[in-house]
Amino acid sequence: MNKQEERVDVVIIGSGASGAAAAWSLAETRMKILCLEQGEWTKPHEYPSTTRDWEARHSTEFSISPNRRARETDYPINELNSPIAVANFNGVGGGTILYNAHFPRFHPSDFRVRTLDGVADDWPIDYETLEPYYDENDRMMGVSGLAGDPAYPPKLELMKPVPLGKTGQTLGRGFNELGWHWWPSDAAIATEPYDGRAECINLSACTSGCAQGAKASTDITYWPHAIRAGVELRTRARVSRILVDENDMATGVVYFDEDGVERFQPAEVVMLACNGVGTPRVLLNSTSNRFPDGLANRNGLVGRNLMFHPYASIQGIFDRPLDGPHGPGVCIWSQEFYETDLSRGYVRGFTYEINRGRGPVSTAYTGVFSGRIPWGEDHHQHYRRMVQRMTGMVAICEDLPEETNTVTIDDELVDSDGIPCPKIDYTLSENSRKMLDFSVNRATEILKTAGAYDILTESPIAGGGWHLMGTARMGTDPERSVVNEWGRSHDIKNLFVVDGSLFVTSAGVNPTRTIGALALYVADSMKKRLATLFD
Amino acid sequence: MNDKVIASETFDSQLRRTLVALLDTMIPANEEFNAPSAGIDDIVNDVIQSMSHDAPLIVGEMLARLNEQSSARFEELDEAARWDLFSELQRTEGHALRTLSGVLLQCYYRNDQVLESLGMEARSPFPLGNAVEQGDWSLLDPVRTREPFYREV
Ligand SMILES: Cc1cc2nc3c(=O)[nH]c(=O)nc-3n(C[C@H](O)[C@H](O)[C@H](O)COP(=O)(O)OP(=O)(O)OC[C@H]3O[C@@H](n4cnc5c(N)ncnc54)[C@H](O)[C@@H]3O)c2cc1C
Ligand code: SF4
Numbered sequence: 001m002n003k004q005e006e007r008v009d010v011v012i013i014g015s016g017a018s019g020a021a022a023a024w025s026l027a028e029t030r031m032k033i034l035c036l037e038q039g040e041w042t043k044p045h046e047y048p049s050t051t052r053d054w055e056a057r058h059s060t061e062f063s064i065s066p067n068r069r070a071r072e073t074d075y076p077i078n079e080l081n082s083p084i085a086v087a088n089f090n091g092v093g094g095g096t097i098l099y100n101a102h103f104p105r106f107h108p109s110d111f112r113v114r115t116l117d118g119v120a121d122d123w124p125i126d127y128e129t130l131e132p133y134y135d136e137n138d139r140m141m142g143v144s145g146l147a148g149d150p151a152y153p154p155k156l157e158l159m160k161p162v163p164l165g166k167t168g169q170t171l172g173r174g175f176n177e178l179g180w181h182w183w184p185s186d187a188a189i190a191t192e193p194y195d196g197r198a199e200c201i202n203l204s205a206c207t208s209g210c211a212q213g214a215k216a217s218t219d220i221t222y223w224p225h226a227i228r229a230g231v232e233l234r235t236r237a238r239v240s241r242i243l244v245d246e247n248d249m250a251t252g253v254v255y256f257d258e259d260g261v262e263r264f265q266p267a268e269v270v271m272l273a274c275n276g277v278g279t280p281r282v283l284l285n286s287t288s289n290r291f292p293d294g295l296a297n298r299n300g301l302v303g304r305n306l307m308f309h310p311y312a313s314i315q316g317i318f319d320r321p322l323d324g325p326h327g328p329g330v331c332i333w334s335q336e337f338y339e340t341d342l343s344r345g346y347v348r349g350f351t352y353e354i355n356r357g358r359g360p361v362s363t364a365y366t367g368v369f370s371g372r373i374p375w376g377e378d379h380h381q382h383y384r385r386m387v388q389r390m391t392g393m394v395a396i397c398e399d400l401p402e403e404t405n406t407v408t409i410d411d412e413l414v415d416s417d418g419i420p421c422p423k424i425d426y427t428l429s430e431n432s433r434k435m436l437d438f439s440v441n442r443a444t445e446i447l448k449t450a451g452a453y454d455i456l457t458e459s460p461i462a463g464g465g466w467h468l469m470g471t472a473r474m475g476t477d478p479e480r481s482v483v484n485e486w487g488r489s490h491d492i493k494n495l496f497v498v499d500g501s502l503f504v505t506s507a508g509v510n511p512t513r514t515i516g517a518l519a520l521y522v523a524d525s526m527k528k529r530l531a532t533l534f535d
Numbered sequence: 536m537n538d539k540v541i542a543s544e545t546f547d548s549q550l551r552r553t554l555v556a557l558l559d560t561m562i563p564a565n566e567e568f569n570a571p572s573a574g575i576d577d578i579v580n581d582v583i584q585s586m587s588h589d590a591p592l593i594v595g596e597m598l599a600r601l602n603e604q605s606s607a608r609f610e611e612l613d614e615a616a617r618w619d620l621f622s623e624l625q626r627t628e629g630h631a632l633r634t635l636s637g638v639l640l641q642c643y644y645r646n647d648q649v650l651e652s653l654g655m656e657a658r659s660p661f662p663l664g665n666a667v668e669q670g671d672w673s674l675l676d677p678v679r680t681r682e683p684f685y686r687e688v
Contacts, residue, residue: 047661049659049660049661050659050661050662051659052645052657052658052659053641053645054659054660055641055644055645056585056641056645107685107686108685108686108687108688109685109686109687109688111688112688115688116686116688126688127688146675148679150678150679150681150682150683150684150685151683151684151685152683152685153683153685163667163668163669163670164668164669164670164671164672164674165667165668165670166668166670168670169670169671169674172670172674172675173674175678176674176677176678179677181678181681181684182675182678183675183678201661201662201663201664201665202664202665202666202667203660203661203664203665204660204665205660205661211661211662212661212662212664323667326665326666326667327665327667338685339684339685339686360644360645360649360650360653360655361640361641361644361645363644364640364643364644365637365640368636368640369633369636375560375561375562375621375625376560376561376563376618376621377563377565379561379562379563380562380565380567380568380570381568384568384653387653
């Protein structure tokens with residue numbers, strides 16, 4: 001028998017980018033709001049950058065791969081049938097604990113892909129609808145950047161951009177020589193003190209947690225405000241399934257607490273914020289007589305249309321020292337090849353994100369395992385030709401939705417509470433392949449123009465499944481979408497989705513600024529309809 | 536038994552001598568750069584302590600096979616003979632050598648002496664952070680003059 005908790009108005013599952021934003025926004029309603037999070041609070045003083053072996057810890061206990069990290073708070077994922085492996089973090093703040101804080105917005109054209117290019121689907125909302133929520137999310141997270149980017153409509157400028165450094169200047173000169181677009185990247189990084197957070201000190205460890213507190217992870221942005229406003233955040237609470245009554249209304253959620261005790265949390269409204277893999281997992285595990293194929297899945301679309309963003313990495317070796325790993329990973333971007341040009345052989349486009357360099361251990365791995373640094377006498381000389389002299393970029397390619405790219409439930413795999421785990425089936429499309437190849441060729445050109453004498457590539461980046469989108473898409477047509485245009489399930493009138501699963505298309509940019517804005521938009525849509533929410 | 540105990544039990548004093556000689560062959564000292572050999576005590580200890588899961592076993596067995604491949608133990612051979620055997624190892628022991636290489640690179644390039652020889656500070660990134668120059672923002676001038684090119688809808 002499940003232990004029953006006190007009833008709440010809204011239970012939010014997941015405390016990452018979207019769960020935190022939605023919780024904060026809903027707090028002003030004075031409803032009783034509870035967030036259940038399977039992971040724990042992280043302690044900034046334990047992040048790898050506080051210790052000498054920071055590079056090693058980045059690939060073990062703070063690995064971006066849940067299968068490698070394998071903490072009790074993680075759940076394993078069967079990704080054998082995917083060329084791209086999932087990257088995430090399960091704890092308060094979700095993926096924002098380890099994200100790079102690259103913070104681009106979508107473009108107006110990204111919401112109109114079918115109309116403009118005849119592929120995928122249009123979103124049920126547009127850029128203008130989301131714009132005020134982008135602004136609000138920017139203020140809450142704290143965004144740095146420079147106004148005037150010709151690749152974008154005008155947007156809010158809050159803090160000065162991250163430094164160019166030697167890397168940004170070297171690549172910027174290269175882009176100028178070719179006449180290609182570049183601009184300092186928008187970053188969810190405080191470049192000056194912001195909302196009680198200290199400014200960035202260029203630790204170079206953003207993707208293993210920011211000990212300085214400069215990077216906007218939602219545990220230090222939204223959550224302190226939401227908790228002060230009365231939201232309860234319960235950690236080590238892993239939801240196994242959502243229950244429904246005979247009227248197709250959710251009655252609450254079943255979860256396991258830290259001691260493995262199964263509990264029932266009754267709620268008037270259930271909101272999913274578990275990301276593009278975690279959300280379909282909970283829905284597909286919530287089977288019942290009324291929903292034998294999983295909740296909100298009468299049209300069979302839950303878990304389909306998984307989008308990752310295939311990435312290519314293109315790095316150059318230069319004959320002079322650059323910044324090494326110093327500085328935030330975020331530097332400058334180029335959207336020269338963002339919009340569709342069919343003469344390139346594919347539809348849609350991509351962004352180049354220029355990073356900094358690598359740490360001493362990572363340089364050695366790259367050099368030795370790519371055959372550039374030998375063992376023996378010559379080791380030192382070849383190492384010195386690479387260390388501090390590498391930089392380059394990644395190309396983040398728009399991934400189009402395909403129903404055959406899926407999250408399903410694995411037949412055997414379970415987590416530490418015995419809850420069945422996700423299985424990924426993903427194939428790189430022909431369009432993505434061509435876009436990746438094009439991006440590698442053009443990036444090679446830019447790196448050589450900027451002075452690189454040797455180029456290293458990885459395409460697609462095998463461990464680069466850090467953007468999880470599309471598996472509970474929004475739309476006005478109940479046959480072609482899982483939730484409506486403001487995030488409510490077509491099948492269950494008190495069930496909402498706010499995370500990256502909502503995405504109809506992926507755009508050629510990182511998703512988290514849009515995820516935050518969408519969560520605020522869904523929460524606001526609920527607030528505006530409180531009296532008629534379930535109609 | 537935890538990983539550290541397994542590692543130190545696997546590398547008894549004899550096998551440790553072979554490991555030292557092998558590490559020294561892979562990354563010998565270099566006077567010009569003032570770089571230490573990977574066979575110095577600090578690094579060898581770190582390598583042994585940092586092997587986890589089945590790595591001690593895999594590496595230990597590789598070292599045992601290495602010693603069986605010539606009339607003398609690996610550490611007793613001269614430099615040229617060691618290099619020949621190591622070259623052979625690179626052809627035959629892909630997985631085991633890769634396991635050892637990963638741990639070695641991680642330990643070598645976090646060692647104080649090594650970092651100093653590279654002119655890097657031997658410290659954690661936090662709390663001091665690092666200096667990165669702002670750079671010359673006038674480089675953006677050609678881009679600033681470009682007309683907006685995002686697609687209107
Ligand atoms: C290494 C890395 C680098 C990245 N870099 C960038 C970047 O530069 N820019 C960018 O825009 N994005 C980046 N991302 C992606 C970004 O982190 C995600 O887009 C974002 O965090 C997704 O938000 P979300 O709310 O959808 O889900 P998440 O932030 O993943 O949050 C989901 C939360 O739900 C919890 N949860 C899941 N299932 C359950 C359950 N059953 N019960 C209870 N709790 C549950 C999880 O523990 C987790 O905390 C990066 C991600 C990684 C891992
Ligand atoms: S580079 Fe800046 S944002 Fe990134 S971890 Fe360091 S201090 Fe934090």
